Amino acid sequence: xxxxxxxxxxxxxxxxxxxxxxxxxxxxxxxxxxxxxxxxxxxxxxxxxxxxxxxxxxxxxxxxxxxxxxxxxxxxxxxxxxxxxxxxxxxxxxxxxxxxxxxxxxxxxxxxxxxxxxxxxxxxxxxxxxxxxxxxxxxxxxxxxxxxxxxxxxxxxxxxxxxxxxxxxxxxxxxxxxxxxxxxxxxxxxxxxxxxxxxxxxxxxxxxxxxxxxxxxxxxxxxxxxxxxxxxxxxxxxxxxxxxxxxxxxxxxxxxxxxxxxxxxxxxxxxxxxxxxxxxxxxxxxxxxxxxxxxxxxxxxxxxxxxxxxxxxxxxxxxxxxxxxxxxxxxxxxxxxxxxxxxxxxxxxxxxxxxxxxxxxxxxxxx
Amino acid sequence: xxxxxxxxxxxxxxxxxxxxxxxxxxxxxxxxxxxxxxxxxxxxxxxxxxxxxxxxxxxxxxxxxxxxxxxxxxxxxxxxxxxxxxxxxxxxxxxxxxxxxxxxxxxxxxxxxxxxxxxxxxxxxxxxxxxxxxxxxxxxxxxxxxxxxxxxxxxxxxxxxxxxxxxxxxxxxxxxxxxxxxxxxxxxxxxxxxxxxxxxxxxxxxxxxxxxxxxxxxxxxxxxxxxxxxxxxxxxxxxxxxxxxxxxxxxxxxxxxxxxxxxxxxxxxxxxxxxxxxxxxxxxxxxx
Numbered sequence: 001x002x003x004x005x006x007x008x009x010x011x012x013x014x015x016x017x018x019x020x021x022x023x024x025x026x027x028x029x030x031x032x033x034x035x036x037x038x039x040x041x042x043x044x045x046x047x048x049x050x051x052x053x054x055x056x057x058x059x060x061x062x063x064x065x066x067x068x069x070x071x072x073x074x075x076x077x078x079x080x081x082x083x084x085x086x087x088x089x090x091x092x093x094x095x096x097x098x099x100x101x102x103x104x105x106x107x108x109x110x111x112x113x114x115x116x117x118x119x120x121x122x123x124x125x126x127x128x129x130x131x132x133x134x135x136x137x138x139x140x141x142x143x144x145x146x147x148x149x150x151x152x153x154x155x156x157x158x159x160x161x162x163x164x165x166x167x168x169x170x171x172x173x174x175x176x177x178x179x180x181x182x183x184x185x186x187x188x189x190x191x192x193x194x195x196x197x198x199x200x201x202x203x204x205x206x207x208x209x210x211x212x213x214x215x216x217x218x219x220x221x222x223x224x225x226x227x228x229x230x231x232x233x234x235x236x237x238x239x240x241x242x243x244x245x246x247x248x249x250x251x252x253x254x255x256x257x258x259x260x261x262x263x264x265x266x267x268x269x270x271x272x273x274x275x276x277x278x279x280x281x282x283x284x285x286x287x288x289x290x291x292x293x294x295x296x297x298x299x300x301x302x303x304x305x306x307x308x309x310x311x312x313x314x315x316x317x318x319x320x321x322x323x324x325x326x327x328x329x330x331x332x333x334x335x336x337x338x339x340x341x342x343x344x345x346x347x348x349x350x351x352x353x354x355x356x357x358x359x360x361x362x363x364x365x366x367x
Numbered sequence: 368x369x370x371x372x373x374x375x376x377x378x379x380x381x382x383x384x385x386x387x388x389x390x391x392x393x394x395x396x397x398x399x400x401x402x403x404x405x406x407x408x409x410x411x412x413x414x415x416x417x418x419x420x421x422x423x424x425x426x427x428x429x430x431x432x433x434x435x436x437x438x439x440x441x442x443x444x445x446x447x448x449x450x451x452x453x454x455x456x457x458x459x460x461x462x463x464x465x466x467x468x469x470x471x472x473x474x475x476x477x478x479x480x481x482x483x484x485x486x487x488x489x490x491x492x493x494x495x496x497x498x499x500x501x502x503x504x505x506x507x508x509x510x511x512x513x514x515x516x517x518x519x520x521x522x523x524x525x526x527x528x529x530x531x532x533x534x535x536x537x538x539x540x541x542x543x544x545x546x547x548x549x550x551x552x553x554x555x556x557x558x559x560x561x562x563x564x565x566x567x568x569x570x571x572x573x574x575x576x577x578x579x580x581x582x583x584x585x586x587x588x589x590x591x592x593x594x595x596x597x598x599x600x601x602x603x604x605x606x607x608x609x610x611x612x613x614x615x616x617x618x619x620x621x622x623x624x625x626x627x628x629x630x631x632x633x634x635x636x637x638x639x640x641x642x643x644x645x646x647x648x649x650x651x652x653x654x655x
Binding site for chain 1: 373392393433434436437443444541579
């Protein structure tokens with residue numbers, strides 16, 4: 001489907017290799033943009049390869065920076081080779097090497113940045129450093145065709161409500177403490193749930209079996225949310241239950257861990273939908289785009305869809321290939337910047353754990 | 368463009384003629400000519416001490432159920448927020464602060480009745496005056512600044528002092544903007560302005576929408592409240608915002624606690640925090 005989104009013209013197709021490793025997923029992607037004119041419909045980008053390898057820890061454990069970095073170092077060469085093979089391209093076909101410059105965990109970011117620098121020098125291709133959040137947003141827009149949506153970016157490390165204005169993705173609301181995915185992951189650890197394929201997905205499965213709603217703290221402050229109090233509270237309840245102090249629902253039944261997963265999702269997703277709705281009312285937008293790993297959650301998508309319907313709007317979401325961290329989104333956002341002339345010199349290719357979404361000049365949009 | 372708006376409980380919409388005048392993210396605002404339970408026309412002198420102008424009509428603020436969230440959570444939030452807003456509104460009204468006077472609340476249904484404030488918002492009023500002043504004077508006219516000072520300054524001083532009264536009671540508004548301050552004709556104007564006085568009648572500011580208000584003793588929260596208003600001035604009245612903010616803060620400092628010793632100490636602390644909040648830039652920019 002040709003997209004209506006306007007982009008600066010390019011006179012020949014471009015291809016980018018993208019490397020992502022800001023958390024426990026290592027992703028390598030190859031994308032192609034076709035030649036396009038300034039106005040009129042343009043062909044969608046072509047995804048030539050999208051390969052991911054996830055570092056999975058045993059139940060009850062999170063991923064530590066050092067071990068995660070080691071995982072990325074071990075697999076990055078294999079993944080790049082696989083990506084090239086899948087795409088059927090040779091290094092000569094590639095225009096630029098894009099990598100995640102931040103935000104994320106320091107050690108994993110660094111190991112992937114080293115890989116990117118090495119490839120760039122070996123193949124003599126320019127480097128393009130990409131903001132991870134902008135990668136998510138641009139990929140979501142490309143896949144769904146959402147033109148100018150309010151973006152809810154929810155993952156293990158980030159929780160932000162974002163809207164575009166004057167060549168920046170501006171943050172309207174965000175978490176005041178931990179990210180929503182982090183809250184879910186840590187609760188999964190409390191319950192000793194498997195981290196395979198992801199703790200959040202296993203919570204979602206358990207939540208589907210939950211029936212009783214347990215009242216939890218609800219913390220929305222203006223357009224911001226806070227998660228830490230909720231986690232501390234529900235951890236307490238879970239520990240009570242596992243140490244033989246059952247809690248009872250109003251109908252006399254014992255509260256199960258499925259009920260807790262259900263209640264946790266209901267509460268924190270309601271908070272997210274509320275701040276998203278507030279941002280939509282503020283900027284007068286009818287579209288909402290959900291990106292980030294937590295964005296795969298069906299219940300969150302459903303709740304958002306109900307809210308959007310009542311505002312005569314629409315919700316856009318992608319599936320796990322593009323929601324969860326991947327190399328293709330870094331390649332896509334990097335290629336957009338590359339086409340406007342942006343390059344990252346070797347000296348400036350240092351990565352940073354703190355890299356705010358609104359620091360990036362969105363030179364490829366002029367609406 | 369017209370979604371299925373959540374409907375008011377039919378018992379109310381059948382009994383009274385209500386017009387939807389605003390639809391926010393959380394609440395709908397309805398206007399009614401009739402008082403919700405006192406028959407109109409009002410018997411003379413019945414509730415004149417609480418309703419400043421019965422002819423201005425009444426406002427119903429309705430928080431409809433949000434179908435996306437669990438019904439138990441929804442009921443809890445609606446009840447809690449409606450009740451909290453009503454409490455704050457009533458507390459401020461009793462303390463003599465200019466807010467719409469509170470009439471009734473139904474926390475479970477998410478309904479608050481209050482009086483209507485018949486007048487323009489501060490935003491519109493400033494826009495009107497600015498256009499008027501620009502029409503009278505040429506570009507870069509010296510008189511222009513003079514006229515602006517004469518006409519806008521007294522009002523902004525009283526806006527500042529009204530916010531100070533609010534903060535002195537340890538209530539922070541949470542969403543201070545120039546559209547959340549309405550202006551109504553001053554009740555004192557008749558006596559004060561002489562027959563041939565050239566001075567403009569200064570309306571009195573009324574602060575509305577306490578949906579995000581909360582109790583707080585922290586200077587930080589009050590400073591953020593002022594900072595949010597400052598940002599609102601900068602984004603909606605960019606050209607002269609500096610002077611406007613200065614006048615509001617002047618009125619704020621003068622009005623805070625009316626010279627009580629403890630108040631002087633407190634207001635200094637708030638101003639210091641405001642500088643810190645400004646420097647911090649409050650992490651995000653609220654450009655719509």
